[in-house]
Amino acid sequence: MALRFAVVGSGPAGFFTLKSLIRALPDCKVDMFERWPVPFGLIRYGVAPDHGDIKNIIKDFTELARCDNFRYFGNVFVGKDIDYLTLSQIYSGIIYAHGAASADKELKIPGGEKSKSARQIVEWYNGMPNCEDFDFSKVEKVGIIGNGNVAMDVARVLGSSIERLQPTDVAERAFEVFSKSKIREIDIYGRRGPVQAAMTVKELRYLSKVPGISLRVLQDEIDRGLSPESQNEAMLNSVQTNQRERARKRLFDLINSLPREHNPNAQVKINLRFMLAPISYTASYLTLARTNLQGPELHQVAVPSDETFKENCDLLIRSIGYSSVQIDKNLPFDQELGTVKNLGGKVEGNNYVTGWARTGPFGVIDTTMRNVFQTIDTLIQDIDNNLLQYKPDSILDILKCRFLTFKQWEKIDQYELNEGLKKGKARSKITSVDKMLEIGLS
Amino acid sequence: MLTRLGRFMSSSKTISFFWVTHDGRETKVEGKIGESLLENAHRNSIDLEGACDGSLACSTCHVILSESLYDVQPEPTADEEDMLDLAFGLTPTSRLGCQIKITEDMSNTRIQLPKASVNMYVDGHKPKPH
Ligand SMILES: Cc1cc2nc3c(=O)[nH]c(=O)nc-3n(C[C@H](O)[C@H](O)[C@H](O)COP(=O)(O)OP(=O)(O)OC[C@H]3O[C@@H](n4cnc5c(N)ncnc54)[C@H](O)[C@@H]3O)c2cc1C
Ligand code: FES
Numbered sequence: 001m002a003l004r005f006a007v008v009g010s011g012p013a014g015f016f017t018l019k020s021l022i023r024a025l026p027d028c029k030v031d032m033f034e035r036w037p038v039p040f041g042l043i044r045y046g047v048a049p050d051h052g053d054i055k056n057i058i059k060d061f062t063e064l065a066r067c068d069n070f071r072y073f074g075n076v077f078v079g080k081d082i083d084y085l086t087l088s089q090i091y092s093g094i095i096y097a098h099g100a101a102s103a104d105k106e107l108k109i110p111g112g113e114k115s116k117s118a119r120q121i122v123e124w125y126n127g128m129p130n131c132e133d134f135d136f137s138k139v140e141k142v143g144i145i146g147n148g149n150v151a152m153d154v155a156r157v158l159g160s161s162i163e164r165l166q167p168t169d170v171a172e173r174a175f176e177v178f179s180k181s182k183i184r185e186i187d188i189y190g191r192r193g194p195v196q197a198a199m200t201v202k203e204l205r206y207l208s209k210v211p212g213i214s215l216r217v218l219q220d221e222i223d224r225g226l227s228p229e230s231q232n233e234a235m236l237n238s239v240q241t242n243q244r245e246r247a248r249k250r251l252f253d254l255i256n257s258l259p260r261e262h263n264p265n266a267q268v269k270i271n272l273r274f275m276l277a278p279i280s281y282t283a284s285y286l287t288l289a290r291t292n293l294q295g296p297e298l299h300q301v302a303v304p305s306d307e308t309f310k311e312n313c314d315l316l317i318r319s320i321g322y323s324s325v326q327i328d329k330n331l332p333f334d335q336e337l338g339t340v341k342n343l344g345g346k347v348e349g350n351n352y353v354t355g356w357a358r359t360g361p362f363g364v365i366d367t368t369m370r371n372v373f374q375t376i377d378t379l380i381q382d383i384d385n386n387l388l389q390y391k392p393d394s395i396l397d398i399l400k401c402r403f404l405t406f407k408q409w410e411k412i413d414q415y416e417l418n419e420g421l422k423k424g425k426a427r428s429k430i431t432s433v434d435k436m437l438e439i440g441l442s
Numbered sequence: 443m444l445t446r447l448g449r450f451m452s453s454s455k456t457i458s459f460f461w462v463t464h465d466g467r468e469t470k471v472e473g474k475i476g477e478s479l480l481e482n483a484h485r486n487s488i489d490l491e492g493a494c495d496g497s498l499a500c501s502t503c504h505v506i507l508s509e510s511l512y513d514v515q516p517e518p519t520a521d522e523e524d525m526l527d528l529a530f531g532l533t534p535t536s537r538l539g540c541q542i543k544i545t546e547d548m549s550n551t552r553i554q555l556p557k558a559s560v561n562m563y564v565d566g567h568k569p570k571p572h
Contacts, residue, residue: 023489053497060493202524247527365493366501370530 001390003028003383006091008078008327010034011041012365013097013355015061016372022069024380030070031091031395033082036129037074037404037436038412039065041099044429045128048153049168050160052426054365065406073395074404075437079328081401084351090395092388093350093379096331096340097372100324100356107145107318111281118150118319125157127171127429129436134174136181139314143286145278146319147190148198149364152207154317155186159213159268169420169427186270187311191277191291191302193225194255195234200364201251207270208258214266217258221274224290229297277304278316286313322361345375350388352379408440415439457549461488464557473548479505479539490555496540498522503539504529506554512537514547531556 005021007014010032018030038044040058047054065072076082078098087094104117116134124131142158144151157165162179170178190197194217197204208215231237234248255272262269279287288311289304324340326333332341332348339360340353347353354375355368382388404412412430419428430436455475460468461483471486480503483490491502498521507515512535518526522541529536536556 051499053499054494056495056497057493057500059495200524201527202521205520205524243527243532246532250523250527364500364528366504366528366530369491369493369502 001392003092003388004090004391004393005030006087006094006395007032008087008094008096009041009098009355009357010039010072010074011097011099011355012043012057012368013099013357013372014041014095015064016369017095017097017354017376018070019064020372020376022064022067024376025383026069028069028092029393031073032070033073033076033078035075035077035098037409037433037440039072039074039406039409042101045123045126046101047126048122048157049125049165049170049426050156051153052168057365062410070406072404072406072409073399074406074409074440075433076399076401076403079331082399084328084330086398088350090391090398091350092391093352093382095375095379096347096351096353096357097355098327098357100338100359100361101322102325103323105318105321105323107278107281107316107320109278109280112278112318114281114283115145115316115318118144118146118154118317119322121154121158121317122150125170125174127169127173127431129431129433131431134177136177136183136315138182140182140184141312142183142186142315142317143278143311143313144186144188144317144319146198146321147188147272148319148321149200149203150322151188151317151319152199152203154319155188155270156207156210156213158183159186159270160210161212161267164211167425169425169429171429171431173431184268186268187313188270188272189276189278189288190272190274192293192300193227193230193274194222195225195230195236195248195252196300197251197255197274199251201247201254204251204254204272208254212267213270214263214268215258215270215272216260216262217255217272217274219260221276222256224275225293227293227300229295229300230293232297233300275302277302279304279308281313281316284312284314285310286316322356324357324360345371345378346382350382402437402441404437404440411442412436412440457544457546459544459548459550460552461486462552462554463489464555468552473544475544475546477544479503479542479544479553482544483539488555490539492540498525498538498541501525501529501538504531504536504556505539505542506533506556507535507537507542508551509535511535511547511551514545515542529556 007017104119107115234252235245240246240249275291276288277291279289290307291302291304293300294303295301324338334341340357342353345352352375354372416427456472462468473482480492493502494500
């Protein structure tokens, strides 16, 4: 008998959960279930190929995974291969860390259904199995709706030269398409102004430095966004007193320092556009309305004006948010928020939730990590209050599907790294589940 | 990269200083001149993450310096400032632990981990048996 925990999902939240559990309860046992054969969630299928530095985190997770208290069950879909009620019977505690990256919001304008989701493009260039294929051979001008970090990633990857992408772990199917790409210009549209821009300063700075890409803003759109309320939001005229104001001000300063004209020698021109709402889309152009900001400070909304115009747009990408789905009918789920219902990370009984499954798709890995610490605190309090029971090991008798251990994943890992080495790439990702299983189980 | 460089540059000279966890507990450690605070934390099993291995991509290595220590540090680069913008519970004397090198100025100072960031439970916490 031992304290046995099940962790659902192998993204950052899953692995920080493992780390926190082992740190607090050195004798506990942890089993992790992942729907794909391969681990690491959005580190593998979200983070852009040219963000190798944050992928360093995999080293730490791998070391953790090699400890004796831990077992990995890849290729196990919780909600299908094993369910909520079974898990809660056979484990002392279950921590749901299955993220919020399984669906995305629709673009509710006429023709919006012709847009492609940034999520699909990201999964495609990152080599997720079972993806729609893309073809950019007829695309010269791209429009991206939304200006968060995912939009920055997509613009940067689509705008990068193939020389820049070649050494990364970008999926080979995407690399082939990129090598025939005719993309020359990308518009990134924000409904509100530069003070309300959704990206972080780090990602914008990165985009602004990519060789071959020219990034600019339009003066009239910046001016239109600078309502008195906006100026106050970033304390543009006085001293910033808190972290939010500081970040806003630094982001605004960077946006405002971008050139107004393109470098004529650039291979790809990116326009960071503001105060524009999409109205309708046909296959070759996007109709937009200029917006005005209304409402009090920090709650300003963009209201479309009568002033409309058209922009060429061969490919429209919506980057307006990831969302989550309910993975098991018995797991309490808030349909409106798209998150698992919880209080301080506790769902009910011996079930807990953390990471994006708890918060929705917001923040970076640091945010996710802090969220895990909080959920684990709640769990530890329950242990102190004798609410969790010691359990025997019974998963192997119950689980009927084929699964992969961490050692078997490491075979796949080695294979991908070796193939990558041959091709001068950081990694050559396998994009078929069958092939993953074949190599892992061989 | 940066961590490796730090290791390379650290000399044999040492000082002592204190890590202060969220709950005010102090751990006295020995610091090698030239190593980064992140490396020092890991060497001494202090719960400071360093998710991106010192490549300025994560801000999980956020630490809070004393005002006097903050003042004698070289200015943070724009890249470090960009990450500090995202750090949890930023304070006026916050820095990233992977970017701060141990110097003689640090002798007997206190390096604080940000309040809300560290697990609220105590290390090696033993649950009561059932
Ligand atoms: C495109 C993109 C780029 C990003 N880039 C960065 C970046 O550069 N830097 C940064 O700090 N942050 C970045 N982030 C944010 C970061 O990825 C998240 O903070 C973090 O991944 C959230 O962790 P998580 O574990 O909650 O979710 P996830 O990473 O999504 O992990 C959830 C895991 O659960 C699995 N799962 C889902 N359903 C089931 C099921 N039913 N059964 C079993 N397993 C299941 C999934 O397959 C996945 O492996 C990015 C996010 C996106 C979307
Ligand atoms: S370890 Fe990632 S920024 Fe310091």
